[in-house]
Amino acid sequence: MADLSKSVAIVGVAESDEIGRVEKSNLQLHAEAAYNALEDAGLKMSDVNGLMTAGTSTINLGEYLGVNPTYTDTTAVGGSSFIIHIAHAVAAINAGYCDTVLVTHGEAGRSARSRAGANGSDAGPQYESPYGFIGAPINYAMAARRYMHMYGERRVRQGMAEVAVATRKWANLNPKAYFKDTPMSFDDYHNSRWIAWPFHLPDCCLVTDAGGAYVVTTPERARDLPKKPVYVLGAAEGHDHGVLSQMKNLTRTWAKYSGPAALQMAGVTHDDIDLSMIYDSFTYTVLATLESLGYCEPGEGPDFVANQRTAPGGDFAMNTSGGGLSYTHSGMYGMFLVLEAVRQLRGETGERQLDDPKLCLINGTGGSLSSTGTVVLGID
Amino acid sequence: MTQAYNKPLPTPQVESDMYWQKAKEHELWLRYDNDAQQYYFYPRDISPITFSRNTEWRQVSGKATLYTYAIVHRPPHPGFVDDVPFVTALVELDEGPIMPTNIVMEDPTPEKLVIGMPLEVVFEDVTDEISLPKFKPA
Numbered sequence: 001m002a003d004l005s006k007s008v009a010i011v012g013v014a015e016s017d018e019i020g021r022v023e024k025s026n027l028q029l030h031a032e033a034a035y036n037a038l039e040d041a042g043l044k045m046s047d048v049n050g051l052m053t054a055g056t057s058t059i060n061l062g063e064y065l066g067v068n069p070t071y072t073d074t075t076a077v078g079g080s081s082f083i084i085h086i087a088h089a090v091a092a093i094n095a096g097y098c099d100t101v102l103v104t105h106g107e108a109g110r111s112a113r114s115r116a117g118a119n120g121s122d123a124g125p126q127y128e129s130p131y132g133f134i135g136a137p138i139n140y141a142m143a144a145r146r147y148m149h150m151y152g153e154r155r156v157r158q159g160m161a162e163v164a165v166a167t168r169k170w171a172n173l174n175p176k177a178y179f180k181d182t183p184m185s186f187d188d189y190h191n192s193r194w195i196a197w198p199f200h201l202p203d204c205c206l207v208t209d210a211g212g213a214y215v216v217t218t219p220e221r222a223r224d225l226p227k228k229p230v231y232v233l234g235a236a237e238g239h240d241h242g243v244l245s246q247m248k249n250l251t252r253t254w255a256k257y258s259g260p261a262a263l264q265m266a267g268v269t270h271d272d273i274d275l276s277m278i279y280d281s282f283t284y285t286v287l288a289t290l291e292s293l294g295y296c297e298p299g300e301g302p303d304f305v306a307n308q309r310t311a312p313g314g315d316f317a318m319n320t321s322g323g324g325l326s327y328t329h330s331g332m333y334g335m336f337l338v339l340e341a342v343r344q345l346r347g348e349t350g351e352r353q354l355d356d357p358k359l360c361l362i363n364g365t366g367g368s369l370s371s372t373g374t375v376v377l378g379i380d
Numbered sequence: 381m382t383q384a385y386n387k388p389l390p391t392p393q394v395e396s397d398m399y400w401q402k403a404k405e406h407e408l409w410l411r412y413d414n415d416a417q418q419y420y421f422y423p424r425d426i427s428p429i430t431f432s433r434n435t436e437w438r439q440v441s442g443k444a445t446l447y448t449y450a451i452v453h454r455p456p457h458p459g460f461v462d463d464v465p466f467v468t469a470l471v472e473l474d475e476g477p478i479m480p481t482n483i484v485m486e487d488p489t490p491e492k493l494v495i496g497m498p499l500e501v502v503f504e505d506v507t508d509e510i511s512l513p514k515f516k517p518a
Binding site for chain 2: 123125126127128129130131132133134135137138141142143145146149193194195196197198199243244245246250
């Protein structure tokens with residue numbers, strides 16, 4: 001593969017005007033985020049010639065936004081899609097199909113909470129939904145139960161609690177976080193109600209209304225824009241299965257492949273990374289992902305996050321926005337990993353700002369632990 | 381008054397008609413890959429193991445072990461409101477494949493659900509057309 005490291009830059013990021021409980025349509029959330037991200041980038045909609053999204057088609061989105069792109073991508077493989085779009089933007093821009101890509105997300109996950117009827121003819125609806133395999137918590141809980149069986153229930157429970165509590169502490173520092181003003185102790189965690197055993201409520205991500213967007217362009221163009229460019233150093237993707245019952249190893253995600261590939265493309269190692277943005281649909285997702293990415297060995301996740309190592313002040317900076325667990329999670333959360341990564345690298349995150357981070361690894365997980373996208377971002 | 385069954389139902393397809401027809405007869409049949417000499421789940425005419433067309437239907441024993449599970453406390457769909465807590469599970473059939481199902485059990489707890497415990501299939505006739513294979517402790 002051609003060396004495409006540092007061949008494009010992210011130059012604008014933003015949420016929709018408000019996130020949390022917002023009575024707006026999906027497309028309005030897309031549009032607000034797009035407007036705000038272009039403003040952040042110092043660009044106009046007329047500069048955009050690549051359009052990417054997940055969850056709706058770019059023909060609906062492009063019409064709503066009033067843009068006629070020369071390159072479109074509606075890749076929808078779950079919440080990881082918006083990380084994977086970065087890899088696709090690298091390819092499209094380098095191939096010359098477009099030079100400025102707008103990627104948007106908008107989902108009224110809270111206001112439109114009804115679940116799909118799940119009465120189709122595919123494998124999931126046909127063989128899983130009749131048994132109540134509906135929605136992410138139940139599927140991920142079954143994977144987590146297998147992991148507990150392999151690596152010990154007590155220590156895995158503690159590892160899940162560590163992630164939930166540490167992530168909440170970051171949210172308490174983020175003015176936009178849903179749980180900004182709601183602290184959580186270990187007792188709060190252990191005393192909370194069950195959603196699907198082994199998951200307590202705080203093992204599960206939020207359900208919010210939120211939009212987000214980012215803009216990708218060439219380094220040449222980025223140099224003339226107001227914000228410091230955040231370069232894409234490495235990007236990789238892949239998927240393993242669709243429905244959970246087809247997943248061969250419930251404790252290893254495709255990050256096992258996309259993680260090393262992205263790091264190799266970036267020419268860096270785990271030890272070089274200053275911030276890790278790990279898709280935290282569930283506390284368990286974090287443990288399985290850290291291991292799959294190679295930060296630690298299989299089964300070592302609970303030790304890796306022990307003693308609030310990922311909390312503010314800890315020596316492994318992770319999910320500094322407060323994550324899907326405590327900041328926002330509209331349904332396909334991956335977009336928001338990118339926003340925080342770019343802002344941390346630019347030094348724009350106020351009270352929760354890390355000390356001069358240069359390299360950030362993002363890993364998105366979509367579906368039922370089905371798909372992953374890993375990206376390494378850097379700033380000069 | 382009996383309430384209408386309001387959980388999601390499978391919509392059998394050409395390549396799964398046999399599976400659901402046999403389930404209605406309270407038998408469990410899977411697709412077998414003659415080249416790989418392995419069963420696979422879910423049924424499709426062309427094997428996902430070898431991408432071979434040399435496959436056929438075979439009846440399996442209905443014996444399995446518990447691979448993993450969740451005890452569902454928050455109903456994921458209106459049809460399950462009266463069922464919580466209930467158990468979703470993946471079971472490993474004696475013939476090899478893993479399949480999604482429910483474990484039929486009163487008042488499920490983690491103590492009663494031991495990974496690896498032996499199970500056997502039972503069939504629940506949920507409509508005139510559909511019977512769902514579920515599993516209970518053997």
